[in-house]
Amino acid sequence: MIDTTVFQDKTAVYYTLGCKLNFSETSTIGKILREAGVRTARKGEKADICVVNTCSVTEMADKKCRQAIHRLVKQHPGAFVVVTGCYAQLKPGDVAKIDGVDVVLGAEQKGELLQYLGNLQKHEKGEAITTATKDIRSFSPSCSRGDRTRFFLKVQDGCDYFCSYCTIPFARGRSRNGTIASMVEQARQAAAEGGKEIVLTGVNIGDFGKTTGETFFDLVQALDQIEGIERYRISSIEPNLLTDEIIEFVSHSRSFMPHFHIPLQSGCDEVLKLMRRRYDTALFASKVKKIKEVMPDAFIGVDVIVGTRGETAEFFEQAYRFISGLDVTQLHVFSYSERPGTQALKIDYVVSPEEKHQRSQRLLALSDEKTQAFYARHIGQTMSVLLEKSKGNTPMHGFTKNYIRVEVGSDNSLDNQVVNVRLGDFNGDKTALKGTILI
Structure with a gap:
């Protein structure tokens, strides 16, 4: 049995990097601590516990994790610092050496975080507790x-x-x-x-x-x-x-x-083979075609990586042409980042950072063009929108069934309510359509 009396009236802060899954898991960790008597620290309040849930999808993600840990250690002197997530699993020794870190928990341990907090006494040096990947x-x-x-x-x-x-x-x-x-x-x-x-x-x-x-x-x-x-x-x-x-x-x-998010990663079959993906462009195109046949107004988001090893200029142009011809709504564009231990490092052709940036900008421009065309087709329609509470007197936002972001006047009594909205023109920065709520 865990003695939870030590956690009574303690405070905690949580910092999450990376994907929606990480945010979901951090929220669950917060719930576990709340049930043990720990409350979330208020803004500006010094916390007793800091939990950092890390990402390691790119080298930049690793760097952001280290920066976040340093920042929290500085902002909350004396706090018991727990680091978990992908970076913690991949590099537990490196994370444990960061000043102020007490416990590093791997993928197998994060769900049982409570039992690794002890009596919240600071450690002289960080302790890494992980399980080998094959045994998770x-x-x-x-x-x-x-x-x-x-x-x-x-x-x-x-x-x-x-x-x-x-x-x-x-x-x-x-x-x-x-x-x-x-x-x-x-x-x-x-x-x-x-x-x-x-x-x-x-x-x-x-x-x-x-x-x-x-x-x-x-x-x-x-x-x-x-x-x-x-x-x-x-x-x-x-x-x-x-x-x-x-x-x-x-x-x-x-x-x-009618909303799909489908990772493509490259629109060139040769690059897909180098990536060891389990499909080709023909299969991907057939899935998009099938969705649009039965749901013409479906939102389709697509992940694309630019500048992977082996992506020559010719291969990128093939990919660009393929993606340009797809009836999709939005591109999520990522620049390839070298990751230690991956098979991609054996591929000879390396894309320069400058070229990665140029390719990324071209795809982002294409994404904006596709998204705005998709939004524009729906101007004048009436659609149901699930509204979210706004901050202060700023406009409320919500999404239609097919994931069009809609902006309406602030009325927090409508938070978490589904309402019918007539879609108008774009807002100022073209991130949403302005809507009129229909009573």
Whole structure:
């Protein structure tokens, strides 16, 4: 048994870097500490505990993690500092050496954080507690809202794909998941807490079911039955795992939104082979075509990496032409970052930082063009929008079913409410359409 009396009236701050999954897990860690008697520190208040949930998707992410740790140690002198997440799993020794860090927890330990806090006495030097990647087995459930309108339901963790540029399988372990029954129960709890929208998160969510003998399609069908949850969004799903039956189901689903996020990474087949991706451009194009056939107004977000080893100028131009011709809505563009221990380092051709930047800017410009054209097609339509509370007297924002961001006048009584809105023209910075609420 853990003696929680030591945590009574203690305060904590939380800092998260990286993906939606990390934010969901941090929120769950916060809930565990709150139940033990720890409250979140107020702005400007010195905390007793600092929790940093790290990312390691790029070299810049590693650097931001170190900067965040240094900053929190300085802002909260004497606090017990816990570091977890992907950077902690990959480089536990390096993190433990950072001044002020007390405990470094790996992927297997983060869900049991409470038992590693002891009596909150500072350590003379940081202690790293991790499990070898091959031995990571646990699945730590997480369904959290934090301070957002949407809930994030973690349905899967880890990855078996080992793409040549990626360290996630080493940081997160092999693919694993909870049961559909447990996911349904968490969704019901979210509904009981007033949640109307749930985003399904994970590392490779289409791979759901590896450890339980179920499938992602089974999960989608079960969640669609939950009363009270009006909207689900599938956060990111590999194109080879996005089956036609899933697409068809979403097209007539009660609550799954016409909104897809599909990682492409490159629009050139030669580069996809170097990346060790499990599809080609023809398969990707067929998935986009299928979605648009049954859901013409679906929002499709696409991840693209520029400047990977082996991406010659000719290969990039092929990729650009392919992406330009896709009927997608938005590009999430990332510059390739060398990661120690990855197979990509064996590829000879290296793209300069300047060229990576130029390629990134071209794709970002293409993304803006596609997104604004998609938004413009909906001006004048009436659509349902789930509104989110605004800060101060700033406008409220929310999203349509197909993920168009909408801006309306501030009325916080409408927080977490679905209302009908007539969509007008773009706002000042073209990040949303201005809307008129229809009573």
